[in-house]
Amino acid sequence: AGTLYVVATPIGNLQDITRRALEVLKQVDWIAAEDTRHTRQLLAHYGISRPLISLHEHNEASRAEQLLVRLQNGECGALVSDAGTPLISDPGATLVRRLRDAGIHVRAVPGPSALIAALSIAGLPTDRFAFEGFLPPKAGARQRVLESLKGMAHTLVFYEAPHRLLASLEAMQAVWGADHAAVVVRELTKRFESVQGETLGEVLAYFAAHPDEVRGECVILLGPDEPRSASPALDPAVVLGDLLEKGI
């Protein structure tokens, strides 16, 4: 049987693709893509021409069966999404699960993802973080999700569409307060890449004053509610307890 390669593609800067990704895309029998027109343009940029098969959330289950048969017949394929790493807030999980269940080899060809790129420049704790993907678009559902996340001792990472950025930041401020640590990272790897921090109040004030910058793709990061102390042994109460126990 053949192999499916899950291939990461650029999130804005066309230089951000690995040599291995280009080799794999050149050699596979077909490439399953979220938007074939978008991927055709990307491939044209690198001088690659392979048959493209559309795979999006509405046809993924039936496509998975077709692609499984092709892989079982010895073909090799690649899966790409419009940007970044497939399956990360993008289609592909149904396909990968189906192939793995059928014993097909699925291999990673890693590369860019907005999630990791945003964490790498936000300056918030990264030892523990939770990826929350997109919030629900409706205010009530969004509020319930945000309230369920209050009190988390790790950094929270959200994907957001530009036209919902302000509404989401306001909803976050209502739950965490204006002084809570927050960073918005926009246009990663593109010409106008920007990072705004340090608190929810500051970020909201910034975008209210610069409405022209409320566009482009963005990632919102919130700091932990209760950062864990780096070394629990240095908790004064614990240290004092130890000393008293030893009779020092």
Ligand code: SAM
């Ligand atoms: N699979 C992609 C990945 O690995 O990052 C994510 C796809 S998801 C449909 C698109 C969202 O990712 C955008 O709404 C935005 O939140 C984030 N995103 C993608 N590219 C970005 C960029 N260049 N700068 C900032 N955020 C980006």
